[in-house]
Amino acid sequence: MITVNLVPIFATPFAVVDLPQLAALNAPLAARLTAQATPEQADPAFRPDPLCFRSRETLLESREPLLAEVFQGLIAGLCEAVMETNVMKREEFVELSMQARSRFTIVRPDGALPAATAPLASWYGLYCVATPPPSPTRADSALLRLYAVRGAQTFIDAASFRMREPYSGSHYTWRPVAGQMAVFPGSMLHEVAMNRSDTDLILIAMRARFAHGEQLGLPGW
Amino acid sequence: MRLTAGFAVAFAETRLAQCARLNEELEALFLARESEEHRNPTPTHVPQAEMFESRFNLFLWPEACIQELRAFMLGAVAQTVGEVAELSPAQLSRLQVHNHTWFHVTRYAGSFVAHNHPLASWSAVYCVRAGERLPDRPDSGVLRFLDPRVGADAYLDVANRRLKPAFALGTRELRLEEGQLVVFPSYAFHEVSPFYGRDTRITVATNCWFT
Numbered sequence: 222m223i224t225v226n227l228v229p230i231f232a233t234p235f236a237v238v239d240l241p242q243l244a245a246l247n248a249p250l251a252a253r254l255t256a257q258a259t260p261e262q263a264d265p266a267f268r269p270d271p272l273c274f275r276s277r278e279t280l281l282e283s284r285e286p287l288l289a290e291v292f293q294g295l296i297a298g299l300c301e302a303v304m305e306t307n308v309m310k311r312e313e314f315v316e317l318s319m320q321a322r323s324r325f326t327i328v329r330p331d332g333a334l335p336a337a338t339a340p341l342a343s344w345y346g347l348y349c350v351a352t353p354p355p356s357p358t359r360a361d362s363a364l365l366r367l368y369a370v371r372g373a374q375t376f377i378d379a380a381s382f383r384m385r386e387p388y389s390g391s392h393y394t395w396r397p398v399a400g401q402m403a404v405f406p407g408s409m410l411h412e413v414a415m416n417r418s419d420t421d422l423i424l425i426a427m428r429a430r431f432a433h434g435e436q437l438g439l440p441g442w
Numbered sequence: 443m444r445l446t447a448g449f450a451v452a453f454a455e456t457r458l459a460q461c462a463r464l465n466e467e468l469e470a471l472f473l474a475r476e477s478e479e480h481r482n483p484t485p486t487h488v489p490q491a492e493m494f495e496s497r498f499n500l501f502l503w504p505e506a507c508i509q510e511l512r513a514f515m516l517g518a519v520a521q522t523v524g525e526v527a528e529l530s531p532a533q534l535s536r537l538q539v540h541n542h543t544w545f546h547v548t549r550y551a552g553s554f555v556a557h558n559h560p561l562a563s564w565s566a567v568y569c570v571r572a573g574e575r576l577p578d579r580p581d582s583g584v585l586r587f588l589d590p591r592v593g594a595d596a597y598l599d600v601a602n603r604r605l606k607p608a609f610a611l612g613t614r615e616l617r618l619e620e621g622q623l624v625v626f627p628s629y630a631f632h633e634v635s636p637f638y639g640r641d642t643r644i645t646v647a648t649n650c651w652f653t
Contacts, residue, residue, distance in 0.1 A: 271578060331551055333636050335581070336588065336613070340598045361488060361555075368556055368631070370592055375629040377560040392555065408596050410588065415551060415636055440599040 229387045235367070236302035236404040237395070240348070243294045244400030250291060251351045251423050254325045264324065272332030278442070280323040280425065291348075291425070295402060296321065299346040299429055302404035317431040322442050325350075326413075328363060328422040333415040336368060339407035341442060342428035346404050349397035350425060353418035362417035364394040365403060368410040397422060447608050451590060454522040454625040458514055458568075461621030467507035468570045469644055472496075472545050482544065492552030492637075498542035500646065511568065511646060515623060516541065519564050519650050522625040543648040546634075548573070548583065552643075554634040556588060562628035562649035569618035570646060574639030583637035584615040587630055618645065 258274040267275040281292060296319065304314050322342075328334055330353075339345040347365060356362035374390045384390070394414075395403055405411070407428060416422050432439060458464065475496070482495045489495070501512040516539055524534050542562070546554070559565050567585060576582050589595070595611040605611065615635075616624060626632070628649055637643050 268581060269578070270581075331636075331638075333553070335586075335635065336556065336633070338595055340595050358491075366555070368588070370556070370588060370590075370631050375558060375560050408593050410592075414555075415553060417551075 232387065233367075233406065233409065234302075234306045234404075235393065235395070236305065238298040238302050238346075238402045238404060240294050240298050240400055240402060243291055243348070246287065246291055247350050247399050249287060253285075253287060254350065254423055254425075255327065255421070257325075258327055270332065272329045273334055274327040274329075275334070276324045276326070278322045278324040278428075280325060281321060281427075292323070295323075295346060295348055295425065295427060296429075298402050299344060299404055299427065302346075303344055303429075303431070317433065319429060319431050320439070320442075321427050321429040323425060323427040326424045326426060328413050328416045328424070330416055330419050330421075334413035336410050336412040338410050339426075339428045341440065342407035342430050344404060344429045345407045345409070345411075346402050346427040346429060347397070348402040348425040348427070349399050350423040351421060352397045352399050353416060353420040353422055355396065356417045359417040361394065361414045363422045364396055364414045366412050366414050367393040367395075367405065368412070369393065370410060397424065449591070450608070451627060451630060452522065452526045453587075453614075454518065454525070456518050456623050456625075457619075458621040458623065464507055464510055465570045465620055467505075468511065468545075468646070471505060471507060472547060472570070472644060473642075476547055487555055487557065490552055490554075492549045493554065494547040496544045496546075498544045500543040500545060501541055501648070512543075515543075515566055515568055515646070515648055516650070518623050519566050519625055519648070522564060523652070537652045539650050539652055541648045541650045543646065545570070545644065545646045548634070548637045548643040548645075550638060550640060551636055552634075553636040556631050556633040558631045559628040559649045562651045564625060564650045565628045565630075566623055566625040566648050566650070567618070568623045568646045569620055570644040571642060572617070572619050573637060573643030574641050576638055579638050580617070581615065581635050582639060583643045584617050584635045585624070585632060586635055587614045587616075587626070587632045589613060590630060 262276050264275045264277050304311060326334060353363055369390050369392050371390060476494045480496050482497050485495060500508060520539060573583055589612055
C-alpha cells in the first residue's frame with residue numbers, strides 16, 4: 222500500500238467577498254461612475270480606448286456620502302479577506318495602518334482591459350458594480366482572468382498536461398458578479414477578457430497595502 | 443563601471459524584402475483553406491469564431507509559396523540560434539530543426555490569450571497581412587510579450603519606474619507589418635490583443651526544436 226501525502230505548496234490566495242449591503246447601492250453607483258467617465262477623469266497613463274474607460278486613481282478622495290459608504294464596505298471586505306490569509310491575530314491586524322488608492326473601469330461592449338499588475342500594493346480588490354449577462358456562446362466574455370505565468374509550463378508532457386485543480390497550470394478565471402469583490406495579491410498579472418455582450422461591465426479597483434506605525438520604505442503613490 | 447543586461451531575453455527581428463507577391467499568394471491560399479479540413483482539431487485554448495487556426499503541419503504543404511516562406515522563417519530561426527548559442531559553425535550545421543507551423547486568420551474582435559509554447563526552444567511569427575490600422579486603436583492586434591521577470595514591477599519608485607529600453611519593466615508590444623518576422627524564445631509568454639480592423643490579420647507562427 223502506497224500512501225501519498227499531496228500538498229498544494231506555493232498557493233495563491235484568491236478571495237471572493239460577498240457584500241450584500243453594497244449591492245443595493247450598485248444602481249446609483251453605476252449611474253454616478255458612468256457620468257464621471259469623461260476625458261478629464263480618464264487615467265492619463267492609460268492609452269485612450271473608446272471601448273474601455275479607466276479613471277484616475279482618485280476615487281477614494283471623494284467626499285460624497287455614496288462613495289464613502291461604498292468604500293467603507295469595500296475596505297472592510299478586503300481586510301477580512303486579508304486577515305483570512307494571515308497568521309497574525311485580529312488584534313494585531315487592526316493595529317496596522319491601511320493605505321489604498323482606487324479607480325473605476327468601464328469595459329464596454331467589445332472592450333477589454335489589458336493585463337497588468339498592481340505595483341506598490343500587497344493586495345488588490347476588484348469590486349463589481351454592474352455586470353453584463355453571460356454570453357450564451359462565449360464563456361470567456363467579460364471574465365477576470367489571472368495569468369498563470371509559471372516557468373514549469375515550458376516543459377509539459379502527457380502526465381503534466383491535464384492536472385487537476387489546484388495544480389493546473391491554466392489561467393484562472395472569475396466571472397464578476399455585481400455586489401461581489403475579488404481580492405488577490407497585487408503582484409498577480411490579470412486582465413478583463415473582451416466583453417462580448419451589449420452592456421457595460423463596471424468595476425471598482427482598489428490597491429491596498431498595510432504598514433506598522435513606524436514602518437519606513439513605502440514610496441508615495 | 444560596467445553595465446550589462448543580465449538575464450536578457452533574445453529577440454530577433456527581420457523583414458522579407460519585396461514580400462508583396464509572396465504575401466498575396468499566401469493570403470489567397472490561406473483564405474481558400476480556411477475550412478474544417480484544415481482547422482486545428484486539437485486547439486490548446488478555447489477556440490474563437492473570430493480567429494481561424496490551422497493544423498500545425500503547414501510547412502509540409504508542397505505549394506511553392508509555403509516552401510519559400512519555410513526557407514525564410516526557418517533560416518531566420520537558425521540564424522538567431524547561431525547568434526545566441528555558443529555553438530560552432532560545424533555544430534550548427536549538424537543540427538536538425540523540427541517544427542510545428544500554422545497560420546492564423548483573425549477578424550474583428552479576435553484575440554489570443556497569453557500563452558507560451560512548451561516543448562520548443564524557439565518560436566517565430568511572420569506577418570502576411572497586418573490588417574487595418576486604426577488611428578484611435580494603436581493596440582489593435584498587437585503581439586504583446588509579457589515581462590518574464592515576474593514580480594520585478596512590484597516595487598516601483600523614481601529610480602526604477604522609467605528604465606532605459608533594455609531594462610524597462612512591463613510588456614513589449616509589436617505592431618507587426620507585412621513581411622516582418624520576429625523570433626523569440628518559446629518560453630516567453632505572449633498574446634494577441636483584440637483586433638478591431640474591418641478586414642483580416644494573417645500571421646504564420648512556428649515552434650522549433652532541434653536535435
